[in-house]
Amino acid sequence: MKIDRFEFPDDLYYDREHGWARVDGDVVTQGITDFGQAIAQEIVYAESPRPGREVEQGQTFMSMESGKWVGRIKAIVSGTIQEVNEELEWEPTLINDSPYEDGWLVKIAMSDPAELDGLMRADSAELKAFIEGEMKKYADVLAE
């Protein structure tokens, strides 16, 4: 699924923080969408949490720096951090170059699968409207 020039794979879930979730059984892989990396611009540092840490949906749990700005990333679901993408510590631009594959952030062992119901799907009118609204807000950034 494409919204304007941005890719949103059909099998993923999306939140309003420009995160995506790939569900595999009880494990959710979280990342930043193609649109999210575009407005973040070049990511120069990414700091991952320690595996084993409990996170809550919507709570900030990791940091990254881009555009002279330290931003926080919020957990897309609640659960326990199972694995982190250690490559990002060395090559944070993987998030820019490969947002849905090599640039994944963490894997979370989900504690409440019902939370997925509150996320958006690629083919939903809700995601399309949300991204189109964001595109207007970030028009200057996207034009660069």
Add this chain to the structure above:
Amino acid sequence: MKLYRLNSVSWQDSQLLYHALPRLGREGLILLSPATPYVCIGYFQDAEQEVDLEFCREQSIPVFRREVGGGAVYLDGEQLFYQLVIHRRNPLVPEGKEAFYRRFLQAPIAAYRALGIPAEYKPVNDIIAHQRKISGNGVAEIGDTIVLVGNLIVDFDYEMMARVLRVPDEKFRDKVYKTLHENLSTIRREIGEVPPREALWSLLADKFAEVLGPLDVETTVDGEWRAKTDELAARFLTEEWLYQKKRPTADRAVTIRAGLQVRQKVHKAPGGLIRATTEVEDGLIAAVSLSGDFFFYPQEKLAALEAALVGVPEAEAEAAIARFYEEQAIESPGVTPADFARVL
């Protein structure tokens, strides 16, 4: 919005207060200066790699890790800090990082201009006057707020700044010192006579009010804020927080201002170790010094190679070196132009 005019505070408070306020969900503009000097490193930096900790210990200069990004800086009472804590959904907050800096840096820019200093915004996060940086700024998201920290620089101890950094050798330190001196200015250097401190604080407060709207002035830290600050001190003033390992790197880079960097890279080529200390300005090599334990014939041509690289775009360095090799019939066993290009 509240304006907290706190004037001179302890060095710890000069950092902890702006980390605490957003954790209470409160907004505010804080104006203050540290009573004593310290070194402050960026959130993602490694203290041991960036700072000469032994020197700092000897001189009783504390070191602090902030949650804001950027590089290590030497801070003291000759710098007037502004710390804006604003909710991300405050209607004054524009979308986009550059737009945010551009809007709120209007205040310090207007303050400098009122002093007769032709300050202007340089994207993303610098204020410059006569092409020299005159204010350092950074942003971090803390909780649901955005925190902008920056300074008006009355005077700057260039020597101390260059001294507290951990550098590979004295040549590098000298380069950092000279580049800083050439590219960072102060109110004193720009206008000679500095107005009284109280007048500078008032000027800064007035200019922020033009951007933020009327400000309700407080001059003390209330109980709730004090308690949160003390609570944070228990975490942020520990060695565990300061020495946490961040991304290690063999190369060193000191950003003087946006687009200007002094750096040193090392590369082990088959023919020996190559080290380059390079100054890069807006993508062009401005100066370079090459050293190492490689062989280079004719030896006296190494200085000519350094000179030939000045003004060359970074991306074209390898081609320029290859051309130099051919024209000057250079021989350097086990070291190719590509090896040199790697350290630039």
